[in-house]
Amino acid sequence: MATATLKKESKEEKSHRWKELGLSNAKVIDLYRQMLLIRRFEERSAQEYGKSKIGGFCHLYIGQEAVGVGAIAALRDDDYIFSAYRDHGHALARGMDPKGIMAELFGKFTGCSKGMGGSMHMFDASRGFMGGYGIVGGHVPLASGTAFGSKYLGKDSVTVCFFGEAAANQGVFHETLNLAALWKLPVVFICENNRFGMGTAVERSTAVWDIYHKASAYDMTRQWIDGMDVLEMYRVVKQAVDRARKSNEPTMLEARTYRFRGHSMSDPIHGHYRTKEEVEEQKRSDPILVFGHELLEAGILAQKTIDEMELEIKRIVAESVEFAERSPEPPADFLYENVYV
Amino acid sequence: MAVVTYIEAITKGLWEEMERDSSVFLLGEDIGEYGGAFKATKGFLNHFGSDRVIDTVLAESAILGAATGAALVGMKPVAEIQFADFVTSGFNQLVNNSATMHYRWNIPVPMVVRLPSGAGIHGGPFHSRNPEAWFFHQPGLKLVAPSTPYDAKGLIKSAIRDPNPVLYFEHKRLYRHIKGEVPEDDYTVEIGKGDIKREGNDISVVTYGATVHQALEAAELLEKEDGVSVEVLDLRSLMPLDKDLILDSVRKTGKLLIAHEDNITGGIGGEVAALVAEFAFENLDAPIKRIGAIDTPTPYSPTLEEFFLPNKNKIVAALRALAAF
Ligand SMILES: Cc1ncc(C[n+]2csc(CCOP(=O)(O)OP(=O)(O)O)c2C)c(N)n1
Numbered sequence: 001m002a003t004a005t006l007k008k009e010s011k012e013e014k015s016h017r018w019k020e021l022g023l024s025n026a027k028v029i030d031l032y033r034q035m036l037l038i039r040r041f042e043e044r045s046a047q048e049y050g051k052s053k054i055g056g057f058c059h060l061y062i063g064q065e066a067v068g069v070g071a072i073a074a075l076r077d078d079d080y081i082f083s084a085y086r087d088h089g090h091a092l093a094r095g096m097d098p099k100g101i102m103a104e105l106f107g108k109f110t111g112c113s114k115g116m117g118g119s120m121h122m123f124d125a126s127r128g129f130m131g132g133y134g135i136v137g138g139h140v141p142l143a144s145g146t147a148f149g150s151k152y153l154g155k156d157s158v159t160v161c162f163f164g165e166a167a168a169n170q171g172v173f174h175e176t177l178n179l180a181a182l183w184k185l186p187v188v189f190i191c192e193n194n195r196f197g198m199g200t201a202v203e204r205s206t207a208v209w210d211i212y213h214k215a216s217a218y219d220m221t222r223q224w225i226d227g228m229d230v231l232e233m234y235r236v237v238k239q240a241v242d243r244a245r246k247s248n249e250p251t252m253l254e255a256r257t258y259r260f261r262g263h264s265m266s267d268p269i270h271g272h273y274r275t276k277e278e279v280e281e282q283k284r285s286d287p288i289l290v291f292g293h294e295l296l297e298a299g300i301l302a303q304k305t306i307d308e309m310e311l312e313i314k315r316i317v318a319e320s321v322e323f324a325e326r327s328p329e330p331p332a333d334f335l336y337e338n339v340y341v
Numbered sequence: 342m343a344v345v346t347y348i349e350a351i352t353k354g355l356w357e358e359m360e361r362d363s364s365v366f367l368l369g370e371d372i373g374e375y376g377g378a379f380k381a382t383k384g385f386l387n388h389f390g391s392d393r394v395i396d397t398v399l400a401e402s403a404i405l406g407a408a409t410g411a412a413l414v415g416m417k418p419v420a421e422i423q424f425a426d427f428v429t430s431g432f433n434q435l436v437n438n439s440a441t442m443h444y445r446w447n448i449p450v451p452m453v454v455r456l457p458s459g460a461g462i463h464g465g466p467f468h469s470r471n472p473e474a475w476f477f478h479q480p481g482l483k484l485v486a487p488s489t490p491y492d493a494k495g496l497i498k499s500a501i502r503d504p505n506p507v508l509y510f511e512h513k514r515l516y517r518h519i520k521g522e523v524p525e526d527d528y529t530v531e532i533g534k535g536d537i538k539r540e541g542n543d544i545s546v547v548t549y550g551a552t553v554h555q556a557l558e559a560a561e562l563l564e565k566e567d568g569v570s571v572e573v574l575d576l577r578s579l580m581p582l583d584k585d586l587i588l589d590s591v592r593k594t595g596k597l598l599i600a601h602e603d604n605i606t607g608g609i610g611g612e613v614a615a616l617v618a619e620f621a622f623e624n625l626d627a628p629i630k631r632i633g634a635i636d637t638p639t640p641y642s643p644t645l646e647e648f649f650l651p652n653k654n655k656i657v658a659a660l661r662a663l664a665a666f
Contacts, residue, residue, distance in 0.1 A: 056462065056463035057468060107463070107642035107643055107645075109642075115642035116465075116642065116645070117465055117466065118465045119465075120465060121641070133467075134467035135427060135467050136399055136427075137430070138429075166398075169398040169400045169403075170399065170400050171400065171402055171403075197370075197399050198370065198371045198378070199374055199375030200370070200371055200374070200375070200396055204396060205398050205399065272374060272376070273374055329642060329645070330640070330642050330645055334645070335635060335637050335640060335648065335649060339636075339637050
């Protein structure tokens with residue numbers, strides 16, 4: 001399996017990478033900022049989980065930020081996004097309010113799902129963020145439904161569906177790819193291959209290690225991307241989304257990435273199924289560090305700006321926690337409120 | 342006798358059956374190298390090897406279908422569904438294939454499906470289900486739901502030895518919270534037999550799973566504070582139901598409360614109520630009462646989850662209402 005390694009380009013080439021993509025310096029700095037916000041937000045979530053302020057199950061996106069941020073930056077506001085259960089990062093990248101996300105983690109009434117769902121159930125229809133889902137693979141066909149709807153209604157919205165590489169082993173993944181290819185739907189499937197489905201390495205769970213090849217069974221356009229590189233994510237997803245928008249052609253992308261934390265809060269970072277050395281090695285391609293370095297080198301970002309950004313983000317995250325703390329519990333009779341329309 | 346936790350009892354039962362019968366094998370997501378999401382099969386891979394402790398692909402329908410197929414040729418698969426909720430992804434295999442093989446072709450399907458179920462751990466809508474009623478409605482499947490370590494070990498052994506597909510509902514909240522004495526020697530708990538966990542004369546509580554413990558606490562309280570004698574009948578086996586034990590208990594007490602964690606409507610309690618109404622109507626001194634989770638999906642908010650689930654206090658209130666008749 002080809003692994004995600006950063007291309008060694010000359011300084012000059014690098015400084016032009018985003019220009020060629022039509023991205024302004026400000027936009028590129030914003031991508032960096034979004035990744036940093038996700039990282040700090042989740043580090044704080046882990047602390048709050050440790051204090052039992054957050055309960056149940058909590059899965060962090062740390063290490064994979066470039067995938068969600070790069071991909072979602074390539075979308076329009078009227079596009080749709082489906083996430084799986086590792087969904088905090090996608091929700092933040094889509095511009096959802098950190099307060100509503102933290103409050104959801106706290107199970108409060110001000111949470112984006114009113115405290116009824118928790119970590120795996122972030123949702124904001126106003127942003128086309130069609131939710132996180134806790135049944136692995138279960139959400140994939142929904143993306144074909146929204147894509148069908150867009151096409152049928154004559155809108156040019158595109159649907160993007162994120163899922164892990166283990167989810168691609170569910171039958172429903174294959175059912176959906178076939179349907180999307182056959183019906184020519186404006187949908188982009190993005191598999192985040194972080195190499196592990198819980199404690200099972202990708203090599204032990206699928207006969208085809210290059211996940212994007214699975215789409216060849218449906219003659220679907222397919223490609224793998226360095227998921228540790230936010231600009232590569234942006235570039236390739238943008239192409240796929242444009243193609244979907246223009247000609248209703250679905251695409252299957254495999255973003256090669258790595259999860260720096262345990263599968264969930266109860267899973268140690270290394271031990272059972274991967275070594276400390278492996279994790280440390282992977283951390284050398286930390287998407288935030290590497291991209292930050294690139295921007296510093298290119299001279300469009302100064303260390304001082306990064307420091308200020310850190311402070312601002314720290315404040316935003318702290319405010320989200322205060323907000324969640326202060327917020328009311330959902331009232332008991334709310335339980336019945338939304339079971340039926 | 343050793344005192345072990347509920348999950349240790351399951352582990353011991355599995356281990357002993359694996360030692361006893363080489364056709365028994367385990368399959369499921371993360372059960373080998375990882376030792377299982379709840380660590381029920383920790384150490385099994387090293388001891389029994391990867392031929393018999395199989396880490397599967399994340400695909401419940403493949404797991405359940407493959408288990409059914411292996412059972413057709415005389416293997417005794419024990420499939421772990423990581424959380425009972427995920428059995429939805431393999432529903433067809435169980436209700437159409439596993440359940441009807443013997444009915445259609447007289448071929449036994451000696452398989453077990455372990456289903457970690459239940460709420461109270463803030464798992465939210467997709468990690469808290471008690472899905473037994475879905476399968477209760479499907480002839481051809483047996484269903485068990487132990488509440489104690491003794492029953493947990495005895496029932497996993499019976500389930501593995503049974504020639505039918507057996508769904509084994511193990512409550513996640515009991516895993517490490519409930520301890521009890523478990524014999525070292527080989528024993529089984531017969532499928533289809535309930536158990537009177539506490540004798541009483543005034544009211545019968547028919548219950549199973551985690552709710553048994555709440556019912557026992559409530560019964561204790563009623564005895565002490567109200568002088569009311571409550572009998573607690575643990576079904577243990579949901580399919581087949583121990584109809585005689587239920588009817589005998591109600592004929593003795595004349596009052597029935599049914600309590601389970603699954604939501605009320607369409608739950609197994611409805612069938613128990615119908616049974617008693619049909620065959621012991623003349624013995625009833627009060628209307629049958631039911632307690633279960635509220636008829637909504639499981640909320641994540643810990644506060645709402647508490648409101649949503651049955652608990653000791655709700656059982657006490659229902660018992661007092663019955664006692665007043
Ligand atoms: C249908 C179903 N089966 C099993 C699980 C338990 N489970 C949750 S996440 C996970 C691993 C998923 O891996 P992947 O899809 O690669 O996503 P990642 O964890 O890498 O983000 C498993 C086995 C589940 N939630 N749903």
